[in-house]
Amino acid sequence: MDPFSFKTFLLFVCLIGCGSAQDILPEGPVDAVLSRDIVLTTLLTKPDYTAIFWSFNDGIEVTNVATMSAAGLKLKPAYEGRVTLNATNGFLTLKSLTSKDSGEYTINILFTDGNTRTAEIELRVLKPVSGVIIKSNMPEAVEHNSTVILTCSAQGSFLNFIWTNGSTLIVADGKRLTVKDEEMTSTLTIAGVLRSDLIGPIFCTAANNLEKEKSPAFNLTVHYGPDNVIISPASTPQFIRAGSNFSLACSALSSPPATFSWFQNQKAMEVLGPVLSLGAIEKLGSVTKVEDFTCRAQNAKTLRNVPSPAVSFAVMDAISGTKITGPTVTLIAGNSTANLSCQAMAGTVKTTTWLKDGKPLSTSSHLVFAANMRSVIINPLQKGDRGQYTCQLSNPVNTDQASFKMEVNFGPETAMVEGKEAVEVNEPITLTCSAESYPTANFTWKFNGTVTDVKTDKYIIMEAKYKNTGTYTCEAHNTVTGKTATGSHKLSVKEEGALDEGLSDGAIAGIIIAVLVALAAAIGLIIYCRQKVPVESPY
Numbered sequence: 001m002d003p004f005s006f007k008t009f010l011l012f013v014c015l016i017g018c019g020s021a022q023d024i025l026p027e028g029p030v031d032a033v034l035s036r037d038i039v040l041t042t043l044l045t046k047p048d049y050t051a052i053f054w055s056f057n058d059g060i061e062v063t064n065v066a067t068m069s070a071a072g073l074k075l076k077p078a079y080e081g082r083v084t085l086n087a088t089n090g091f092l093t094l095k096s097l098t099s100k101d102s103g104e105y106t107i108n109i110l111f112t113d114g115n116t117r118t119a120e121i122e123l124r125v126l127k128p129v130s131g132v133i134i135k136s137n138m139p140e141a142v143e144h145n146s147t148v149i150l151t152c153s154a155q156g157s158f159l160n161f162i163w164t165n166g167s168t169l170i171v172a173d174g175k176r177l178t179v180k181d182e183e184m185t186s187t188l189t190i191a192g193v194l195r196s197d198l199i200g201p202i203f204c205t206a207a208n209n210l211e212k213e214k215s216p217a218f219n220l221t222v223h224y225g226p227d228n229v230i231i232s233p234a235s236t237p238q239f240i241r242a243g244s245n246f247s248l249a250c251s252a253l254s255s256p257p258a259t260f261s262w263f264q265n266q267k268a269m270e271v272l273g274p275v276l277s278l279g280a281i282e283k284l285g286s287v288t289k290v291e292d293f294t295c296r297a298q299n300a301k302t303l304r305n306v307p308s309p310a311v312s313f314a315v316m317d318a319i320s321g322t323k324i325t326g327p328t329v330t331l332i333a334g335n336s337t338a339n340l341s342c343q344a345m346a347g348t349v350k351t352t353t354w355l356k357d358g359k360p361l362s363t364s365s366h367l368v369f370a371a372n373m374r375s376v377i378i379n380p381l382q383k384g385d386r387g388q389y390t391c392q393l394s395n396p397v398n399t400d401q402a403s404f405k406m407e408v409n410f411g412p413e414t415a416m417v418e419g420k421e422a423v424e425v426n427e428p429i430t431l432t433c434s435a436e437s438y439p440t441a442n443f444t445w446k447f448n449g450t451v452t453d454v455k456t457d458k459y460i461i462m463e464a465k466y467k468n469t470g471t472y473t474c475e476a477h478n479t480v481t482g483k484t485a486t487g488s489h490k491l492s493v494k495e496e497g498a499l500d501e502g503l504s505d506g507a508i509a510g511i512i513i514a515v516l517v518a519l520a521a522a523i524g525l526i527i528y529c530r531q532k533v534p535v536e537s538p539y
Contacts, residue, residue: 023043024042024043024044024107024109024117024118024119025040025041025042025043025107025119025120025121026041026043026121028120028121028122028123029122029123029124030121030122030123030124031124031158031208031209031210032094032097032123032124032125032126032210033097033125033126033128033210033211034097034098034099034125034126034127034128035097035098035128036096036097037093037094037095037096037097038093038094038097038123039091039092039093040054040091040092040093040094040105040121040123041089041091042089042090042091042107044089044090044109045089046088046089047089047090047109047111048111048112048113049110049111049112050069050070050110050111050112051067051068051069051109051110052067052068052069052085052090052107052108052110053066053067053107053108053109053110054066054067054085054092054105054106054107055105055106055108056101056104056106057103057104057105057106058100058102058103059103059104062106063076063078064076065079065083065092066079066083066085066092068085068087068090073085073087082094082095082096083095090107090109092105092107094123097125098125099127101123101125102123102125103122103123104120104121104122104123105120105121105123106118106119106120107119107120124157124158125157126156126157126158126208126209126210126211127155127157128155128156128211129154129155129156129159129206129207129208129211129212129213130154130155130156130213131153131154131155132152132153132154132204132205132206132214132215133152133153133154133204133215133216134150134152134202134203134204134216134218135151135153136148136149136150136151136218136220137149137150137151138220139220140220140221140222140223140301141193141198141220141221141222141223142193142222142223142224142302143193143194143195143222143223143224143225143302144192144193144194145192145302146192146193146222147189147190147191147192147193148189148190148193148197148220149187149188149189150163150187150188150189150190150202150204150218150220151185151186151187151188152185152186152187152204152206152215153184153185154184154185154204154206154213155184156184156206156208156211156213157208158208158209159183159184159206159207159208160181160207160208161179161181161185161186161204161205161206161207162205162207163179163186163188163202163203163204164202164203164204164205165197165198165199165200165202166199166200166201166203170188170202172188175191176190176191177189177190177191177197178191186204186206188204193222194222195222195224195255197222198219198220198222200217200218200219200220201217201218202217202218202219202220203215203217203218204218221255222255223255223256223299223301223302224253224254224255224299224302225252225253225254225255225258225297225299225304225306226252226253226254226258226297226298226299226302226304226306227252227253227254227306228251228252228253229250229251229252229258229295229296229297229306229307229308230250230251230252230308230309231248231250231293231294231295231308231309231311232248232249232250232251233248233311234309234311235311236311236312236313237313237396237397238313238314238396239313239314239315239316239395239396239397240278240313240314240315240316240397241315241318241397241398242278242282242315242316242317242318242397243278243282243318244278244397245278246277246278247275247276247277247278248262248275248276248293248295248311249274249275249276250262250274250275250276250295250297250308251274252297252306254297254299255299255301256299256300256301258297258298258299259272259297259298259300260272260273260274260295260296260297260298261295261296261298262276262293262294262295262296263293263294263295263296263307264281264284264287264291264292264293265291265292266292269281269284270284271284274295276293276295278315281293281315282315286315287313287314287315288314288315288316289314290312290313290314291312291313291314292310292312293310293311293312293313294307294308294309294310294311295307295308296308316347316348316395316396316397317346317347317348317397318346318347318395318397318400319344319346319347319348319349319393319394319395319398319399319400320344320345320346320347320400321344321345321346321400322342322343322344322345322391322393322402323342323343323344323345323402324340324341324342324389324391324402324403324404325340325341325342325343326338326339326340326341326389326406327339327406330409330480331381331406331407331408331409332381332408332410332480332481333380333381333382333383333408333409333410333481334380334381334382334410335380335381336380336381337377337378337379337380337381338376338377338378338379338385338406339375339376339377339378340375340376340378340389340391340404340406341374341375341376342354342374342375342391342393342402343374344393344400347393347395347398347400348395349374349393349394349395350394350395351373351393351394352372352373352374352391352392352393352394353391353392353394354369354373354376354389354390354391354392355389355390355391355392356387356388356389356390357388358388358390361376361389366378366379366380366381366382367385382408382410383408383410383411383436383438385406385408386406386407386408386438387405387406388403388404388405388406389403389404389405389406390402390403391403407438408438409438409439409478409480409481410436410437410438410478410481411435411436411437411438411441411476411478411481411483411485412435412436412437412441412476412477412478412481412483412484412485413435413436413437413485414435414436414485414487415433415434415435415474415475415476415485415486415487416433416434416435416487417431417432417433417472417474417487417488417489418431418434418489419431419432419459419489419491420491421489421490421491421492422491422492422493422494422499423464423492423494423499424464424493424494424495424496424497424498424499425464425465425466425493425495425496426463426464426465426496427463427464428460428461428462428463428464429460429461429464429468429491430458430459430460430461431458431459431460431472431474431489431491432457432458432459433445433457433458433459433474433476433487434457435474435476435485435487437476437478437481438478439478439479441477441478441485442455442476442477442478442479443455443456443457443474443475443476443477444474444475444477445459445472445473445474445475446472446473446475447470447471447472447473448470448471449471449473457474459472459474464491464493465493466493467493468491468493469491469492469493470490470491471488471489471490471491472488472489472490472491473486473487473488473489474486474487474489
């Protein structure tokens, strides 16, 4: 059918009346992708028709596309090879779509009963979504200072844009975050950018009804800080031991990483870096008084310089080389005086403590401390002053000590002889002599005034004889003090049995108790028997 005949037919259809289109074609528009195929469907099921006409209106003119009648399918030459028309349901298939295929498609059906039906549907040929990319107005940003403008551009038709931070949707608040969409671009503006705004990566997704494409991941460095500038440890002892492995470490949240400088009482130190060692402090001079140390963190991008809270301390030398100086001569109780002094080779001494045999040493009538507690005078020495003396020198960073063993010679004190005063002939006897003395006393024995050969504290007689009766004298002698103490003991040797004094009081008491018990038992038995044996009456 030539164009003139097609237009004549359309006029004829309009003259005889057009039927409702609500049940011929689905709702439009219909979207299709450029270079792909599309099927314009109908809502008809095996209609009884004489002819079906599909036409296309590009807004300038109406063009016949295809006609199906008893004579078969007729196509306009421009559509041959890329258009088919289903004779059963009137579906129109367009292949290899071009942008020129966008427009209004009309179907006209002439039924065998003479009625006609007409309907229109819009076809939109969409360009594929492609080339989605994000660009920034700046290569890097500074937190709080920069306004970042991200532009997402894409190719395609009827595009919508979505922004996401990682997998989280970015929602404009109309204030700090704004989004402006145009036909081919979308602009995300972030005023006073925060580090959390672009943790990212940032994605832009461009989409239409048929396709969507996500941009490559976009990352923009946001420089921030320094924040939370702190020194570790945050608190220190008031005094730090000189020469110890002590250091301060400064840290901060910063991008890029901050650089650090150190200050002593707000005066810059010649130390850079996050660590300030005690060695570096001591190298710059002594710190005998408590001083403040701070660090400053600098960010080369944000140009911010933030100080830390101060840490305060002083450096003190440890005490070492503690030594006690004491008497080197022989000390004798009652005659000698002892002076003990305690000194350290190095360090600052704050307190001095004295111990004797591990227990605190205190003043007494004969023991006095110097005002600074660094020396002790004992006058006169007594035997109880003998022992181990310890001097403890302390300061806030350490304690050092030294000990001195002091020997005090004394005695011998009262000599005593212990043993039996009388033994029977041929019995053994041992006499023991004791006398408190340091060093231990030497012993000699005399019998009736005559020196014997016994030189120990014990005088032993294996079998006593009558001739051993007499007075035994023990002499205890201390070779250091030069003192001698004596003790005497009288011994009497008796004939055999002379010392037998009979039964002891305990034995006698036992015998008496046994006799009384036996007597009570006998009386009880007699009474029992009299009760059991009948007595005949004399009458």
